[in-house]
Amino acid sequence: MVFDRPQPNQPRRRQPPATANSDMNPRRVITVGVGGHSGGHSGGHSGGQPPIPSPWLNPENPPQPHPEASFVEYLRWMRSPDAEYKDPTKVQILQMAQEGANYSKRLEHLTKRTELIAKNSFKVQCPWRIRVGGHRGPESILLPAFDALGMPYIPSSTLRGIARTQAIREIITQQQIDWKQAEKQIAPWFGSLDAKNKSDRSGKVVFLDAYPLPNQNILAVDMANNIWQWENNSPKYSPNPNPFLSLEKPIFVIGLCLASGCQDNQILEKVKYWLITGLQAGVGSQVNTGYGQLNPAGKVTYQSEFFRVEFILEGQLIHGQQKFRNINQPYRRHTNGNLRSDTINHAEVRPVAFKSMLRYWFRTFALGILEPTQVQAWENKIFGGINPSKEYGWLMIRVLEGRITQKEPQSRDDKCGEQKGILTLNYSPEIPKEKQANLQKLAQNLTWLMFNLGGIGQGARRPCYSRQNREYAPWWRGSTIIPDSIDSFWRLPKTPKEFQQLFRQKLEAFYQALQALGANFNYLQLKNCGTARNNQWTEAIDANCRIIVCSAKEDFDKPYALVVLHSQDLKFNGNYDGNLCGKVGREVKPSPIWIADLQEYQVVTVFGANVDPRKKYLEILDNSIQIFPL
Template sequence: MSYSRGGRSDDRNRKETVKTPQQEWQEFLGELGKRKPQPPKIYSDLLKDSQLVEIDRMSITIFFPDEKISGLAKSQSQKIINLLPSNLNRGKIICGVLGTEPPQELPPASIPQKRITEMIVKSPLQELNFACFGQDKNGKDLSQPVLKRAADAEKKCAKLYERLTEKTRLLAGNPDYLLTIKFPWRMRVGGTRGFRELLLPALHTVYGIPYIPASSLKGIVRAWARKHHHELEADRLLGRLDQGLGTVQILDAFPTAPCLSVDVANPQWHWSKDAVNYKPEPHPLLTMERPELLIGLVLTSRGKNTEDIKIVKLWLKQALEGEGLGSRISAGYGKASLKPSLRYSCEHKFSLWTQGMYGVEPPSGENNYRGKAEFRPTSVRGILRYWFRAVALSLYTPDVCKSFEDELFGVLGKQGKIAINVDFNSTTVNEPYHYTGTICLESTEQECLDLVSSLLTLASHLGGVGRGSRRPLHKLNGRMRGTHWVVDEDCCLEYESLKWRQLLKTVTDCFLAKKQSANRYTVSPGQPGKRRQDVLDQNTQILLLQSTDQIIPEAVNWATQGNKNNVRGTALTFLYSSEQYKGQTKDRQGNVFGNPKVGGALETPSYVWIKSIFPRANDPYQVVTIFGADYEDRKVFTDALKSNGAIKVWPFPNL
């Protein structure tokens, strides 16, 4: 404590900084080389690249760059303890290696087991505070395991959620003053800037668990009231800075049960100057998965009428269902229902059979790990954005295309003119995974709604959505591949070139109705290793090929028929019939097969899309879209399809 000359506390000019254990560790390392007398150099060499991971009353956990240094530090642990300052000194050092999980240490037998259990229960905020981010010695990102440990810690907080739920009930004092609201997918409410400037969820500073601050709830209620011309009434109910307290107080809202989950944002196509290049960049993040919130309301000292609470409760419910809560609402996060909030809207029923959509845990070949499949509304937005660019880059310059895309889909910090929300159901069947539901498209303008609606029809007729979207559903080497996506089943096009050309013209007309262009452009999709955005230009061909004996996916016995030609369809069977046509693949022995100039190299999107259409059970056909069909290897494939009866519907004359 500092004092003024008069003997009084003078805290006004004094600012205290609370340091994290990691900051204290870095200070210790910096001071180690300045000590008099100098400690042996071996200790400064051992510790110079170390990171503090965790500290409690009994031990301190330090990670080192590799196993060798970690082992040497462990052998010298007592001498290292003797060097530590009092704020870091513990009776034991636990040594680990960067990029790995912390070592599991057995508790001393002298400490009762119940006490140990209470000690090891940590909140997500504690896990993040004591975490080391960045990269390990092999350049592997450390953020995902850190976020997973935070989510795992939250799963142990069920009792805390129960107590906070009960506390909210007691504070509200009346069941009519409570609002329970469920979110069907994920929600992101930002709190603080974290590593890589990623917005971490709002974590309560006392309890350390995710929550929705009362200020956020109050903000969306006020925004809803302003939008629906109730601003003066909102000022009376909620108060204003220049007018004082309102009559109703909204309490901080907590989930009723653990719901923190690691999610991923994975943009795959990126603008680079005048081109859109393929480069997947997954970014893990924390979200609340399918949370249920209990929101309490109480009268303030100014509040006399319980009707005021009923009004605010109704507004809050309407705001959460219509406007949503948190960030990325236009991409499907934070909406409690499909109720449209923009002026123009339409709904489309869909069914999807898929090899599996995946977030942060995709399947891998290691130990036959299947990953964690989930329907992701963001995939619908992503596929519409892909087909938007495919059309727009054939009509406009790259600069115009990019500004048009930002206007429609939005950019960071600015909402676009459209929003895409999905209500979905899943079945217990996982081979293939099956989802049904409704896609709700919204827009501030009718022309924009017409454009995105036409894109949805086009996307569902040319391919699928999510993982495997470029191939019809089938089995290959014993594994499920591809998707079958049906939107507005009654609107599936017949095997008829005129109707297909009308669809393609409708899509183009919707773009030109919003933004005129007198020119047409051609854009190369690039080569393996330099893959660029696919464009529906004059070098792209769309072909229809009858597949008369093909079985519709819901009628397939996937255990016995999945790899049969009448499941794959005529076009896919033809693609697989020659090494010259099919994409590059690798067998389990590591042998590489296929032609990367036609089907695409390993981990590179194929240049060929194939979609199965079943307008009637006895009249199926397949649509084949070939980007860069003027390229010699793809031209051979295109000509071979035509010689087998395929008809061309794009490009059509006078384009």
Template sequence: MTNNPALQRPQTHKATQRPNSRNAGNSGSGKGGRGNSGGSQKGGNTPPRPSPWLEHPLDPNPKPDQTAGFVEYLRWMRSPDSPAKDGTKVELVTTAEQGDYRQRLQVLTERTHQIAGKGNCFEVTCPWRIRVGGHRGPESILLPAFDNLGIPYIPSSTLRGVARAQAIREVMANQGVPWAEADKLVGQRYFGYLDSRDSSEKAGKIIFLDAYPLPEQKSGGLAVDMANNLWSWDNGNLKYAANPNVFFSLREASFLIGIKPTNHCSPQMLKQVKDWLIRGLTQGIGSQVNAGYGILVESLKQVGRGFFSVDFTVQGQLIHGRQEFTGWRWNDRNQQWQMRGQPEAEVRATAFKSMLRYWFRAFARGVLPPAEVQRLEGMIFGAIQPQPKHGYLRVRVINGRVTQPEARPNEEGKNDPYGEEQGTLVLDYSSEVPDAHKETLKELASNLTWLMFHLGGIGQGARRPCYSRKTRNQAPWWRGSNLIPEDEAPFWELPSSAKEFKEIFQQRLQRFYEALGQLSNHPINPTQPLSIGTVTTDQWAEAIDANCRIVVCSGDPSGEKPYGLALLHDPSLKVNGNYDKNLCGSTGKPSPVWVADLGNYQVITIFGVTQNPRLKFLKHLNTSGGCLQLFPFKSS
């Protein structure tokens, strides 16, 4: 794979910050220096730049070969106690992503054709991302499955498991037998059943081959991915803390699937197993299937619309995925190297699932005990703690695309339009949901989705509507987010007046609460919400409870801002000329106020409204006129 001598012997060397041939040069130019205070271009007055690679006596400045698999990259990995460890981690995975595996993949796919026979092979495509494997590498980097040369693939055992599981589900549905009996039936005839007394039934009749990406993409689809769990349960309370985790998945990869009959397999049996496999792949395989990962289809037409779907447009700062490595810059103030990645816009199903989870939690906390909210959240959306659960709800995005990139702060052309993303949000049942709960889940999820679209945006800047800052020459020129349903069905039709909107909003919320009560078996009275925690000037719960108000207001925009946002940013609410962090948020603590712009009116959600400065803002809204209370249902 590579002739680099650093790979030929165990590495017992120490970490270095020596520049190498790959990252030498002017480190502070271009977008790599964006946003770094105290940046310096002092050349010889600064120390050597960080390197993600470990030094080796035979090769002090290693440069990875383009054909090197990711397993080989791990051997070069920099010391975890490096001062610039977070940035070099991003640089490491970005460099590994750029490897060229096409020659090797060509050999592997040709081998599959020869072993299985071209008539027994078919191609499938992943519309978004897939991660089969899920094991952890150094520093807990989640890795997909790699073969012994570091090439990403789908193991044959995974494909066999997908086909068998799909067969069992269909036999259970068609014959009304339990899982164990269905497993025995399909095992004896197709996949092998070790407990059978007949030796001919112990072994499977079909051979599954490892599936490799087609050599269409240089890296086989291997791409940097990112997860960021912002909220976590802690003894019945919720804690907010950003926790970005860089990992790998395969993006929009196509695979060659090969299955081969044994001497005991008839053409009809082979066709049946192939059909099961195709249907199973369509449902999704690997990790995070309920969050949009793992769908594999022969044609995009096979991606279903679930029990609920809506086309959407996102305007503003957009949904982002990975951070693109931008280069290093020396920071004089902190006396260290810094790397601030450039976020890459990407339509992510995980963002929609996270936002649905957020609003579910916010509404449920106002009417149910914390332990019950945590239980229901895990049951519907999945959970790791206290026990792992897959969840009832499957969230997907199909045809997701960036239709207009957001303007970059270091680019010319301030008349560029806001960023824009489009796609179709699809909600479906997972294999975990009992039939008795399906209609209730559909009612809860569809009304929750409606509420999500009308309470705020999604992605970066979700708590503010999209607005321009171009005239003030402030970057980013566009801030906030609009989440717009592109559907003409009566379900999504909005009235022109705030008074009529109030009626529709409260109907949707009431239906959500009714479905929530059915799933929880707890009595729910939304007219008398609970009071969560202690509310002070700088303390509040992100819960739609007795200390929360949701209002709708209408009025003329002020400059670049819609009416509701202009009121939030009114100079009378500022502290020493700056936005009040207990009203507008600060680093590490999000704003207690959400503003959604629906055109003729704005919907404003205020947490912890019983104390200033939120109480002062609510009074400001009420005295400005045109403000109606949506929640609580009864005015207090």
């Protein structure tokens, strides 16, 4: 299906096509997400098979925690870590804690106590999720910080550290001095044992622990998935969904008061200002990925933002957690008798998905012009990383007003799913000021490339399309992300030839910005990032990669480039060729081909394009123009 980009006052919408019969097999996709693992073992009482597994240590007498009990109470009764069905039952425990806990009475008491003790209290709200501190629980489940009674909170030491760090950073910016010198100047507010003035050797402001306002669903099961890992200087595809608990959209009560012997309200107000500014920048883990932002009502500022674009995402959507349909019956029996997790996707507009995709395209482009060790270094410097060195990262990604405007289809006649929001790019506090202009240029052009080379979330390598064999869900495949903007930056030309020139401008601007940041390379001399074979390729936009733009008539309600990819001529033993369309099962490989539908034409990225069957695919495409290599 070909459709228009959104016009002013007329945003684009898809309409469900008429149901049609076809002998084409549905394309298999890789399923990742919390609770989405196949059990792989037989179960149940029939045929002498073992019963459906229980998450509890004693399945014959399962505990029934009181609703006001901490989620820690659920974890203490968890079954043995070497049991079968390890991951699904772990997720079952987390969902039980999320849905069964009710901390309202205790949190009401704690927040009122803060307001009574504090001379100055105020509320801050998290627009998305937050995870502060914490530790590893059973089976390495990442747990947020909780107090002695198991209530989630922000420790007072964390709040003091945020305000103190913000004060130091402001002094460094204003006076152009180093960290140690600035640290000495904050002693009148935060204290220092090395202060010459005895009155400055202790802090003037007392920070209280911050608790969220009573909320039935304060805990939320979350998911981290490290899809790409560096192995022997080569990126390796290895999805690894890891469930953990975070807090979703909490409102915290923050309390401050002057220390005994101090009566200066100006000191209190100054520290409060630093704290609020620091909280808006983010608190806890993954602040560069949309987590941890805390905003006071009516005082939201985005001083670090340098770019934004409204977007519409259509197709299989961005997913986080997968929820069990029935928490007490988390499995269903497969046709072969094995048990599988019975889950449903939980669609969510996740900033981490945008950051991961920007990072992916940065890596693939950089591998074509830099050595792998240099790519890793620059990737960590810009996006942050743990290995090989712990770096905060220069770029901060946030999504504002993220929402689902069309739920995933429940019948074959429903529209495709749709999500909306505002993607914003921000400077992190770690970026040197002299690097900001070049980072802005790099990130803006990288975002343009991301929007026009593929999608976001599940099915990102294919544009959104309807399955002709609509007997089974999902009835829509793929992902199309659309900039919902009339700004000239996003305006696309009408012909493939004109797009070729525009693409070259954006890519050269990306390369030039990376050079200006300090990378040394010649983008006209592409590297060969590994040997390409029929069943082997590297996801790198290098000498073996081709990007083409093509336009021809659609068929089967699919854009032309996708019709050719799914054609009988390219099938292997009657099925889709795994070296074109990707593989699932024991050997999991993502497809080496990305297809983006841009209304009048499609942009096709092919890794390892110099050998069959990918070379043959490119030869079959009609009316195509090569836009990479330049």
